[in-house]
Amino acid sequence: MKKKLVVLTGAGISAESGIKTFRDSDGLWEGHDIMEVASPEGWKKNPELVLDFYNKRRQQLKEVLPNGAHIILAELEQHFDVYIITQNVDDLHERAGSSKVLHLHGELLKARSVQNHRHIIDWKDDLFLGNLDNNGHQLRPHIVWFGESVPALDEAVRITHDADFFAVVGTSLQVYPAAGLVDFAKPGTPLYYIDLKPARITNLSNELEVIPKTASEGMKILKEKLLLLA
Structure with a gap:
């Protein structure tokens, strides 16, 4: 049975594809x-x-097209049960081939x-x-606009709680409630944080490994680490 990898992605992963972000x-x-x-x-x-x-x-x-980080996440489905929880409203994860994508903040291609x-x-x-x-x-x-509730949050919390590995890619971890998801990982769950300018995260119950790289560069490193643990 494949281990469950949950990945929270943010604006930094889409920015590499040329999508301007807030x-x-x-x-x-x-x-x-x-x-x-x-x-x-x-x-x-x-x-x-x-x-x-x-x-x-x-x-x-x-x-725009999916970039290397999107593609690596899709490829990891060969080795892990991968769930993407994204703050992004684009469809680049789906176009790269990821099959389980939960959009916290809605989707640009829906009304x-x-x-x-x-x-x-x-x-x-x-x-x-x-x-x-x-x-x-x-x-x-x-x-999902500012001041509106996040209907997908409960499902995101459930997915996170069941993770064997949890990674954060391309987000400042400053936008709530998404930033609080990391707190719902079970004690002992390995946590990874990829961002070119990572925020300083404190008060986590689990040890956090920071990879200060772009999303694409960081995902290459993380893939090697995870394949040793699959």
Whole structure:
């Protein structure tokens, strides 16, 4: 039986594919104040701006490809039962071949009803005011905005608790509740943290091995380590 490898990924892994990411340092995402395009208040104030913003992100996604880190994670399914928990809204993990991907913050290629957050549909093209669900309600991007709950969090906690190995790749571990997942790994679970500029993490019950590399470089190192333990 394969051992279970759980990997939490963040913006750093997508950035290597050319996807521009939101960074807390300036509060801007592609030149926009983050609260204008990623909050219920921003949607209520100017839904056309929000829709246009995500339409451009969707178009950008068509122009990029999975990178080495995505591919290594997919390849590790040959040796481990791999679960990806990602903060990213792109589909690069899936395109690389990963079969078990949980999106904490939603998915760019899906839309949902403004009246029912469980009514989710695939949506690969531009989304406009007037695009409605089958009950006549406006569709919005299937993105978890600031101030909204994270419906997938309970499942992410369950997956993390069952991990034999837990790795964090390309995230500052500053965005909650995702950053708190590492605390749900069972005592004794080996933890690995790959980030070019890793945050200082304290108060962990398990020992954390830090690999201060890019996602692609770090995943090459981690793959070698994990294959010795498979």
